[in-house]
Amino acid sequence: MITLASDFGTPYPAAMKGVLGQRTDARVVDVAHDFPRQDVRTAAFWLREVLPYFPPATHLVVIDPGVGTERAALVLRAGDHTLVGPDNGVLCPAARRLAGGDDGEREAYVIDEDEVGPVNPTIPSQPSEHGSPRSNTFHGRDVFAPAAAAVHDAESDALGSLTCLESGSVGVDLELPTADLEEHRAVGEVMVVDGFGNAITNVPGSFLDGRTRVLVNGDPVPVGETFAAVSVGARLATVGSHGYVELDVNRGRGEEAFGLAPGDRVVLETPS
Amino acid sequence: MITLASDFGTPYPAAMKGVLGQRTDARVVDVAHDFPRQDVRTAAFWLREVLPYFPPATHLVVIDPGVGTERAALVLRAGDHTLVGPDNGVLCPAARRLAGGDDGEREAYVIDEDEVGPVNPTIPSQPSEHGSPRSNTFHGRDVFAPAAAAVHDAESDALGSLTCLESGSVGVDLELPTADLEEHRAVGEVMVVDGFGNAITNVPGSFLDGRTRVLVNGDPVPVGETFAAVSVGARLATVGSHGYVELDVNRGRGEEAFGLAPGDRVVLETPS
Amino acid sequence: MITLASDFGTPYPAAMKGVLGQRTDARVVDVAHDFPRQDVRTAAFWLREVLPYFPPATHLVVIDPGVGTERAALVLRAGDHTLVGPDNGVLCPAARRLAGGDDGEREAYVIDEDEVGPVNPTIPSQPSEHGSPRSNTFHGRDVFAPAAAAVHDAESDALGSLTCLESGSVGVDLELPTADLEEHRAVGEVMVVDGFGNAITNVPGSFLDGRTRVLVNGDPVPVGETFAAVSVGARLATVGSHGYVELDVNRGRGEEAFGLAPGDRVVLETPS
Numbered sequence: 001m002i003t004l005a006s007d008f009g010t011p012y013p014a015a016m017k018g019v020l021g022q023r024t025d026a027r028v029v030d031v032a033h034d035f036p037r038q039d040v041r042t043a044a045f046w047l048r049e050v051l052p053y054f055p056p057a058t059h060l061v062v063i064d065p066g067v068g069t070e071r072a073a074l075v076l077r078a079g080d081h082t083l084v085g086p087d088n089g090v091l092c093p094a095a096r097r098l099a100g101g102d103d104g105e106r107e108a109y110v111i112d113e114d115e116v117g118p119v120n121p122t123i124p125s126q127p128s129e130h131g132s133p134r135s136n137t138f139h140g141r142d143v144f145a146p147a148a149a150a151v152h153d154a155e156s157d158a159l160g161s162l163t164c165l166e167s168g169s170v171g172v173d174l175e176l177p178t179a180d181l182e183e184h185r186a187v188g189e190v191m192v193v194d195g196f197g198n199a200i201t202n203v204p205g206s207f208l209d210g211r212t213r214v215l216v217n218g219d220p221v222p223v224g225e226t227f228a229a230v231s232v233g234a235r236l237a238t239v240g241s242h243g244y245v246e247l248d249v250n251r252g253r254g255e256e257a258f259g260l261a262p263g264d265r266v267v268l269e270t271p272s
Numbered sequence: 273m274i275t276l277a278s279d280f281g282t283p284y285p286a287a288m289k290g291v292l293g294q295r296t297d298a299r300v301v302d303v304a305h306d307f308p309r310q311d312v313r314t315a316a317f318w319l320r321e322v323l324p325y326f327p328p329a330t331h332l333v334v335i336d337p338g339v340g341t342e343r344a345a346l347v348l349r350a351g352d353h354t355l356v357g358p359d360n361g362v363l364c365p366a367a368r369r370l371a372g373g374d375d376g377e378r379e380a381y382v383i384d385e386d387e388v389g390p391v392n393p394t395i396p397s398q399p400s401e402h403g404s405p406r407s408n409t410f411h412g413r414d415v416f417a418p419a420a421a422a423v424h425d426a427e428s429d430a431l432g433s434l435t436c437l438e439s440g441s442v443g444v445d446l447e448l449p450t451a452d453l454e455e456h457r458a459v460g461e462v463m464v465v466d467g468f469g470n471a472i473t474n475v476p477g478s479f480l481d482g483r484t485r486v487l488v489n490g491d492p493v494p495v496g497e498t499f500a501a502v503s504v505g506a507r508l509a510t511v512g513s514h515g516y517v518e519l520d521v522n523r524g525r526g527e528e529a530f531g532l533a534p535g536d537r538v539v540l541e542t543p544s
Numbered sequence: 545m546i547t548l549a550s551d552f553g554t555p556y557p558a559a560m561k562g563v564l565g566q567r568t569d570a571r572v573v574d575v576a577h578d579f580p581r582q583d584v585r586t587a588a589f590w591l592r593e594v595l596p597y598f599p600p601a602t603h604l605v606v607i608d609p610g611v612g613t614e615r616a617a618l619v620l621r622a623g624d625h626t627l628v629g630p631d632n633g634v635l636c637p638a639a640r641r642l643a644g645g646d647d648g649e650r651e652a653y654v655i656d657e658d659e660v661g662p663v664n665p666t667i668p669s670q671p672s673e674h675g676s677p678r679s680n681t682f683h684g685r686d687v688f689a690p691a692a693a694a695v696h697d698a699e700s701d702a703l704g705s706l707t708c709l710e711s712g713s714v715g716v717d718l719e720l721p722t723a724d725l726e727e728h729r730a731v732g733e734v735m736v737v738d739g740f741g742n743a744i745t746n747v748p749g750s751f752l753d754g755r756t757r758v759l760v761n762g763d764p765v766p767v768g769e770t771f772a773a774v775s776v777g778a779r780l781a782t783v784g785s786h787g788y789v790e791l792d793v794n795r796g797r798g799e800e801a802f803g804l805a806p807g808d809r810v811v812l813e814t815p816s
Contacts, residue, residue: 251310325563511681
C-alpha cells in the first residue's frame with residue numbers, strides 16, 4: 001500500500017497516481033490533498049496522528065515549498081513503515097511516532113534525483129541543466145512518486161532500483177511543540193483546527209482527568225466526555241480522537257467561539 | 273467492496289481507510305466526505321439515490337452528531353447490501369430502497385462497541401471509563417470501520433468476528449417526506465441542492481408527463497427534457513437523474529434563480 | 545485501469561463508480577471532479593497535461609454541458625489509450641497528445657446510447673421517449689460509465705459488448721490555442737490558473753532559455769528555475785511542470801500579483 005498526501009488540490013495528484021500506476025501494482029490510498037499550502041507544520045501534525053492507523057505502508061508526502069532547491073529528497077524507514085518526501089521536516093513527527101518514539105529504529109536515505117527519472121517519454125522536454133525531463137516545480141511527480149514506487153516494490157531490507165545515498169540523519173528534524181504540564185496548569189498551543197472547527201491543542205487529554213470544569217485562557221469552560229455533554233451551541237473542552245485536549249462547540253465551531261487559531265497560546269488551569 | 277461516506281472532509285477518512293486496510297483486503301470506494309456537517313437528512317437522501325448503483329457491498333456511513341452518546345451503532349442487512357453506521361436514521365432510507373421497498377427483507381443488529389477495538393496499539397491511550405483506547409469523538413475510526421471490516425469479510429449469513437446483539441428494529445427509522453400528489457397539483461419540498469445548484473424536490477418526475485409548462489409556487493416555468501431545452505441562463509423544470517422534479521437553470525444555478533433552499537415548500541400546478 | 549474526470553463534485557461520481565463496479569473489476573482512479581463546471585476548454589487542457597502520465601488506460605471524461613441533446617457519445621482510441629466522453633471537444637487535445645501528435649493513430653466511434661443501459665434495475669423508471677431508464681441529465685452514470693466498462697474489458701482490438709458506429713472523425717475537434725513565437729517576442733494567453741494561483745500560459749518554456757529577465761505585458765519580471773529563485777512574495781516567470789511558461793509568486797498567488805485570469809492575453813518580450 002502507498003498512501004499519498006499533499007497540498008496540491010487537483011489535478012496534480014492524478015499525475016502522481018499515473019506515475020505510480022506505470023511502475024507498481026500497489027494499492028494507492030489518499031490521505032489528503034487539501035493540507036494548507038506550503039504549511040509543513042500542519043501537515044506534519046496530521047500525518048503523525050493519521051499514519052499510525054495504516055498497516056505497514058509506503059507514505060508519499062509532498063508538502064514542498066522548497067521544490068527545485070538544494071533541499072534533499074528523503075526516504076525514511078520508521079518501524080515497519082517507509083516515508084518518502086522532502087527534507088523539510090514534514091516527515092519527522094510521523095516517522096518518530098511510527099518508530100515507536102525517540103528511541104525507535106529509524107533510517108534516513110537521500111534520493112539521487114538524477115537517477116529517478118525520466119517519468120514518461122511522451123511529455124515535452126523540460127529545459128534543465130541536467131538534460132533530463134525532470135521539472136523544477138513538481139517533484140511529487142518527477143522524483144517522489146517514482147522513488148516511492150521503487151521503495152514499495154523493493155525487498156524488505158533493500159531500496160530496490162532506487163539509488164540512494166545513506167545519510168544517517170535528516171537535515172531538518174522538525175519536532176512539534178509539547179505543552180508545559182504542571183498539576184493544575186498546562187501551557188500549550190493550538191496545533192490545528194479541523195474541518196468541524198475543533199481547536200486541537202498539544203495538551204495531553206489526561207490533564208482533564210477527573211475535572212468537570214477547566215479555565216481556558218482564564219475563562220471557565222465545562223469538561224465533557226462527548227460533544228453532547230453540553231447543549232447545542234455551547235462550548236466544551238474534551239479529549240479528541242488523537243488524545244489531546246480539544247476546544248469545541250457542540251454542533252458548532254470551537255475556533256470561532258473560543259477565538260483561537262493555529263499557533264495561539266492556550267493556558268488550561270484548574271478553577272479555584 | 274466497502275463504500276465510505278461521511279461529513280468528515282479530510283484527513284479523518286484516511287484514518288478509517290487505514291483501519292480498514294489493517295483488517296481487510298476489500299476495495300474501498302469513497303461516496304462523499306463533504307456531506308453537510310451533522311445533517312442526517314441530506315446524507316440520507318443522497319445515499320438512497322446513490323447506493324443502489326453499487327454492486328452488493330458493505331456501506332460504511334458516518335454522519336454522527338451524537339457520537340459518544342447512548343445512540344447505538346448498527347449493522348443493517350438490506351437485500352444483498354449491508355450498511356454500517358449510527359442509529360440516527362441516516363441508514364434507513366437507503367436500506368429501504370436497497371431492500372426493494374417497505375416489504376423488502378431487512379435485518380438490524382446492534383454492535384457491541386466494547387468488542388470492536390482497540391483499533392491500533394501504537395496510539396496513545398485515551399481516558400475512558402472502559403479502559404479501552406476507543407475515543408468518544410471518532411467512532412468512524414474506532415467502532416464503525418472495524419465493524420465494517422468484520423462484516424465485509426464474514427460469510428454471507430454471518431457477521432464474522434463482530435459481536436452483535438440482534439435487535440429486530442432500528443431506534444430511529446427516518447422516513448424522508450413524500451409529496452402530496454393530485455392530478456393537477458403536487459405539494460412537496462426541496463430535498464437537496466446539488467453542486468450545480470439544481471434544486472431537487474421530492475415530487476416524482478411523472479408529474480411533468482405531457483406538460484410543457486408548470487407553475488412553480490405560482491410562477492410559470494417551461495418543462496424541458498434536457499437543460500438545453502431552454503436558452504442559457506433560463507429556468508426550467510425537468511426530471512433529474514434520480515427520477516424527481518428538479519428546478520434548474522441551463523448552465524446556471526437553479527437555487528438562486530428560484531430562491532429555493534433545502535426544506536423549502538414547493539407547489540407545482542398545471543397552468544390554467 | 546479506468547480514470548475518471550468530471551465537473552460533478554460529489555456525490556455523483558460515486559454513482560458512476562457503482563456502475564463501473566457492477567460491470568468490471570478494473571481499478572478506478574480519480575483525475576479530478578472539481579474542474580470548473582461546464583468549462584470544456586479548461587478540462588481539455590488539464591487532461592492533455594495529466595493523462596500522458598498514466599499507463600495505457602481507459603479515460604472516462606464527463607464535462608458535458610450538452611447532456612441530453614443530440615451531441616454524440618464517443619469512444620476515441622489514441623495510441624495505447626482509450627477515451628470515453630461527449631463529442632464536445634473535451635477529449636481531443638488529450639487524444640492528440642496520447643496518440644503522439646497530429647499524425648498519431650486515432651480512431652473515433654459513436655456509442656449507440658440505446659444499447660448501453662439500463663444501468664440498474666432497482667431505480668425508479670424515468671420518463672423517456674425511449675422507454676428506458678436512462679436519464680436525460682446524467683449520462684456519466686447512464687451512458688459513459690457502462691460504455692467505459694465495456695471498452696475496458698474488451699479485447700485490445702475490439703469494443704467488447706459496446707455497440708458502436710464507426711464514424712471516422714469526431715464532430716467537435718477542439719484545438720487549444722498555441723502561442724505566436726518570434727525570437728524576442730511571444731504572444732500567447734493564460735490557459736488555466738492552478739490551485740496555487742500559478743497562471744499557466746501556452747508559451748513554450750524554451751522561450752525563457754538563457755534569459756534572466758522577461759517583460760510580461762510590458763512589465764519586467766525575473767526568470768527563475770525554481771520558485772525559490774526569488775524572495776518570498778516576489779513575482780517570477782518560470783517553466784512549469786507541463787513545459788509552459790508560468791507566471792508565479794514564490795509562496796503566493798501569481799494570478800493576483802499579475803492580474804491575470806484564464807483567457808487573458810500574455811505578451812512576453814526580451815527586455816531592451
